[in-house]
Amino acid sequence: xxxxxxxxxxxxxxxxxxxxxxxxxxxxxxxxxxxxxxxxxxxxxxxxxxxxxxxxxxxxxxxxxxxxxxxxxxxxxxxxxxxxxxxxxxxxxxxxxxxxxxxxxxxxxxxxxxxxxxxxxxxxxxxxxxxxxxxxxxxxxxxxxxxxxxxxxxxxxxxxxxx
Amino acid sequence: xxxxxxxxxxxxxxxxxxxxxxxxxxxxxxxxxxxxxxxxxxxxxxxxxxxxxxxxxxxxxxxxxxxxxxxxxxxxxxxxxxxxxxxxxxxxxxxxxxxxxxxxxxxxxxxxxxxxxxxxxxxxxxxxxxxxxxxxxxxxxxxxxxxxxxxxxxxxxxxxxxxxxxxxxxxxxxxxxxxxxxxxxxxxxxxxxxxxxxxxxxxxxxxxxxxxxxxxxxxxxxxxxxxxxxxxxxxxxxxxxxxxxxxxxxxxxxxxxxxxxxxxxxxxxxxxxxxxxxxxxxxxxxxxxxxxxxxxxxxxxxxxxxxxxxxxxxxxxxxxxxxxxxxxxxxxxxxxxxxxxxxxxxxxxxxxxxxxxxxxxxxxxxxxxxxxxxxxxxxxxxxxxxxxxxxxxxxxxxxxxxxxxxxxxxxxxxxxxxxxxxxx
Numbered sequence: 001x002x003x004x005x006x007x008x009x010x011x012x013x014x015x016x017x018x019x020x021x022x023x024x025x026x027x028x029x030x031x032x033x034x035x036x037x038x039x040x041x042x043x044x045x046x047x048x049x050x051x052x053x054x055x056x057x058x059x060x061x062x063x064x065x066x067x068x069x070x071x072x073x074x075x076x077x078x079x080x081x082x083x084x085x086x087x088x089x090x091x092x093x094x095x096x097x098x099x100x101x102x103x104x105x106x107x108x109x110x111x112x113x114x115x116x117x118x119x120x121x122x123x124x125x126x127x128x129x130x131x132x133x134x135x136x137x138x139x140x141x142x143x144x145x146x147x148x149x150x151x152x153x154x155x156x157x158x159x160x161x162x163x
Numbered sequence: 164x165x166x167x168x169x170x171x172x173x174x175x176x177x178x179x180x181x182x183x184x185x186x187x188x189x190x191x192x193x194x195x196x197x198x199x200x201x202x203x204x205x206x207x208x209x210x211x212x213x214x215x216x217x218x219x220x221x222x223x224x225x226x227x228x229x230x231x232x233x234x235x236x237x238x239x240x241x242x243x244x245x246x247x248x249x250x251x252x253x254x255x256x257x258x259x260x261x262x263x264x265x266x267x268x269x270x271x272x273x274x275x276x277x278x279x280x281x282x283x284x285x286x287x288x289x290x291x292x293x294x295x296x297x298x299x300x301x302x303x304x305x306x307x308x309x310x311x312x313x314x315x316x317x318x319x320x321x322x323x324x325x326x327x328x329x330x331x332x333x334x335x336x337x338x339x340x341x342x343x344x345x346x347x348x349x350x351x352x353x354x355x356x357x358x359x360x361x362x363x364x365x366x367x368x369x370x371x372x373x374x375x376x377x378x379x380x381x382x383x384x385x386x387x388x389x390x391x392x393x394x395x396x397x398x399x400x401x402x403x404x405x406x407x408x409x410x411x412x413x414x415x416x417x418x419x420x421x422x423x424x425x426x427x428x429x430x431x432x433x434x435x436x437x438x439x440x441x442x443x444x445x446x447x448x449x450x451x452x453x454x455x456x457x458x459x460x461x462x463x464x465x466x467x468x469x470x471x472x473x474x475x476x477x478x479x480x481x482x483x484x485x486x487x488x489x490x491x492x493x494x495x496x497x498x499x500x501x502x503x504x505x506x507x508x509x510x511x512x513x514x515x516x517x518x519x520x521x522x523x524x525x526x527x528x529x530x531x532x533x534x535x536x537x538x539x540x541x542x543x544x545x546x547x548x549x550x551x552x553x554x555x556x557x558x559x560x561x562x563x564x565x566x567x568x569x570x571x572x573x574x575x576x577x578x579x580x581x582x583x584x585x586x587x
Contacts, residue, residue, distance in 0.1 A: 014350055014439065018547040023526035026200045027230055027238040029207065041549040061351035061384065065545060066526070067286040069204055069302035089384055090354055091286055095302035143187035143316060153304050154211050157312070 001124060001149065003082040003102065005053035007117040008046065011110075015042065015058065016065035017092065021074060023066075034074035050078045055121065057113045058085040063092025072096045082121050084128055086110050097144055100152030104128060109135045123148070165414040167322040168389050169357040172297045172411065176280045182319050184420075190317045193279040194222050195309045198265055198522075199238070200229045201284025201302075202245045208307035217252050218313035224255035224274060229522045231259035234529035263494025263520035266290035266298075266462040270374060271494055273403035277392035278411050282309050287462050287544065288387075289380045292358075293373035294400070295392035295411065300381060320386045321356045321420035322413070323348070327364030329428035333584040334577075336472065336562035337368065337375030338464060338542065342433040343425045344376075345383050346443035353385035356420060359413060360390050364427040370399040371468035375562075378463040379544045382440040434540075434575070435560035438548040446565055450575050453485065456539040457570040458551075459563050460491025460518075461525045464542035467497055473567035474506045476581055477513040483573030488515035489524055489531045515570070527552050540569045 019041035021034065028034055039046040056075070062085045063071065072095045075083075083096065083103040096103045104121055109128040112135070113119060120129040123145070128135045140148065150156035164181060166174065174181070177188040195217075197205050202225055217223045225245055230238035242259065249256035255274075262268050266287055269275055277295030281288060284306040291298025301315060309315045325344055344358070358380045360373075368376070373390045380388025390396070391412040400408075413419075432446040459465070459473050470492060482488055490510050492498040498520060501507050507517050518524075524531025525543045533539055533556035541551070546558035559575065568578040578584075 014441075016545075016547045016550075018526070018545065018550040022549060023528050024532075026526070026528065027235070027241055029203045029241065041554060061354065064350060064384065065286065065381075065547060067201065067284060067300045067302050069201075069304060072302075073204075087351065087354070089351070090386060091300055091302055094305060098302065098304040098308075141185070141187050141318070147316075153308055153316075154208060157212060157308055161312075 001102065003055065003121045005055035005081050005119055007057045007113045007115060007119050008049050008054050009113060009115050010056065010058045013060040014064050015062050017063055017068050017071050018065055020071045021068060026068060026070065031073040031077040034070045035077045038074040038078060050080065052079040054080050055119045056080055056083045057110055057119065058083060059110065060086035062088050064089040067091045069095045072099050072101055076101050084109050084119060084121060097147060098153035100148060102148050104137045106135050106137045165416040165418065167413040167417045167419065168359055168391055168411055169297060169320060169322050172278055172280060173317065173319060175278065184319050184321045186319045187316055188319060189314045190280055191314050192282045192309050194224060194274055194281045195306065196224050196226065196265060196269060196281065196288065197284035197306050198229050199227045199242050199245045201306060203241050204303035205284055205306040205310060206248055208304045209311055212307055212311050214311035217254060217310045220253040222313065223252065223310060224269065225249040226257045226262055226265040226268060227259045228262065228264050230529050231521050238529070260519060261495060264462045264465060264522055266378065267374065267465060267493035270294060271496060276400065276404050276406050276408035277396060278409050282306065282315055286381045287378055289385065290374055290378040290462060292377035292380060292388040293370060293390055294396055295390055297387050299386050318355065322359050323353055323356050323421045323423060324419040325358050325360050326362035326422065326424040327360060328362050328424055328426050329364050330367055330587060331364065331427040331430055332587060334432050334564040334579065335430050336564065337372035338562035339430055339433045340425060341376045341379040342435055342443045343430060344423060345379065345441050347423050348383055350382060350439060350441035351384045353380065353383040356385055358383065358385045358388040360388065365390060366393055366395065369468060370395060371466040374466060375463050379440065382544055432562060432565050434565065435546055437546055437557040437559065440545060440560060446575065446577060449559065450577060452575045453538060454540050454569045454574055455486060455537040456533060457486060457488040457566050458524050458531060458539060458541040458543065459566050460493065461543040462493065463544045464563055465491055465493030465497065467500055469542060469563035470501050470506050472563040474509055475585065476564065476567035476571055476578060477515070478509050480513055480571050482514040482570050485573040486570050488570040489518060490515050491518045491524065492520055494520050524551065526550060540566045540575065542566050
């Protein structure tokens with residue numbers, strides 16, 4: 001799998017899911033509507049920069065805190081195609097992988113990237129490129145890899161129960 | 164091969180001969196839980212999965228707690244969906260006014276025994292570690308899959324051993340113990356790991372205090388925070404559960420990725436200052452900070468222990484004119500008990516607002532929201548910017564003694580200025 005896009009940067013560490021999607025809107029269960037509140041506690045203007053080729057480039061322990069899947073659901077509905085981070089919090093990482101939204105840990109690529117940088121994530125070769133500069137990434141564990149290839153947990157489970 | 168407690172629990176729930184950190188295994192859940200926020204999103208995902216029924220109705224429980232009582236029509240609709248779904252599926256269900264805050268509730272109601280695996284659509288599902296169960300929080304897609312098939316994927320975590328040495332004194336409570344741990348390892352320090360709480364100090368804690376400690380394991384990034392079952396656990400479970408369970412613990416030669424020790428004899432009350440549970444300071448460093456709202460409650464610290472601690476300070480006193488207080492017993496049983504013990508009347512006489520059990524104020528949901536420029540002291544588990552309302556509000560996390568003392572003084576003070584420290 002190879003993803004190409006433009007970097008949108010959230011450089012702070014420990015960005016929690018409360019600022020990414022405030023609790024007051026947890027009574028929304030439609031992803032299309034969740035989009036309207038993404039990043040609201042952090043910087044609502046980030047929403048205007050989201051496009052179909054957005055790759056979010058983020059700091060360490062991104063997505064800490066609440067398990068609210070509203071965050072990656074809203075990201076996916078807004079066109080985010082991949083996340084490149086220094087590191088991710090556990091539940092957020094699971095939620096992204098489950099939704100078929102790939103994320104990779106690559107601190108060097110995060111340090112190199114600037115707003116709008118051309119970013120390419122090649123999961124097969126284990127490389128992130130930022131403006132042509134290549135950074136190696138650890139391979140996803142086999143299980144996660146198969147799930148991401150299938151498009152997320154739901155298609156993977158459907159395939160499992162059919163076989 | 165030697166195993167940690169977490170590895171033993173996972174091994175007993177997976178179809179593998181052995182396992183080691185970083186293996187990814189499918190794990191069977193003994194109980195699957197969701198609430199009025201995570202449930203309805205999970206039901207949508209379950210439909211996409213093509214699953215009509217849950218894997219085992221006896222092992223599924225839904226709790227209406229986040230936006231109860233409903234603050235608007237939309238929240239009411241979610242709660243209706245939760246209730247309708249639960250009744251249609253025939254699963255366990257706690258309606259508003261009949262249950263309480265999920266984690267305190269499920270422990271109290273006997274859903275949890277040591278050695279269990281419990282997954283919940285809420286990050287604080289790690290609270291069940293207090294009873295030696297691998298409780299872990301998942302998102303709604305994971306929950307949908309667990310509802311349908313009864314299992315979930317899990318990378319085997321490493322284990323960090325946290326030794327509590329000695330006995331806490333004065334106004335130190337469970338909250339201070341876990342804040343000391345988070346201060347030591349950081350808010351991401353236990354990512355891909357489990358915390359295991361051991362030592363004479365851990366064994367001396369009551370279940371209420373253990374709940375407060377385990378609850379915030381996720382604030383260090385942990386999958387769960389385990390107290391190996393012991394005499395205290397047995398006494399708590401007697402009369403609550405009929406299921407058999409084993410008293411598991413880590414092997415003496417098991418491998419821990421890190422060892423942390425907290426000397427309880429020297430521990431002073433702590434707070435987490437704005438805007439992170441990892442921004443831990445001694446209470447003495449922040450005394451004098453003016454406080455506009457005190458919140459005592461939530462899945463970490465809404466137990467009888469917390470209410471009794473608050474009562475030692477609020478008994479016969481009035482709140483400072485600057486300060487309002489919201490007090491939320493975590494469950495209906497606790498509410499009833501606090502009523503019987505005269506605590507709720509005492510709180511009302513002091514000028515506090517006493518609410519029925521709800522998660523509301525903790526996450527800026529249905530009530531108790533902070534305005535711009537306001538400062539709160541809360542016994543909750545997160546003080547992220549904007550979580551309790553305005554992004555320009557500040558929240559200090561503290562134990563119930565410290566929170567109640569702030570309500571009386573109108574500012575953060577050492578409770579010892581108001582009363583003598585309790586004997587332990």
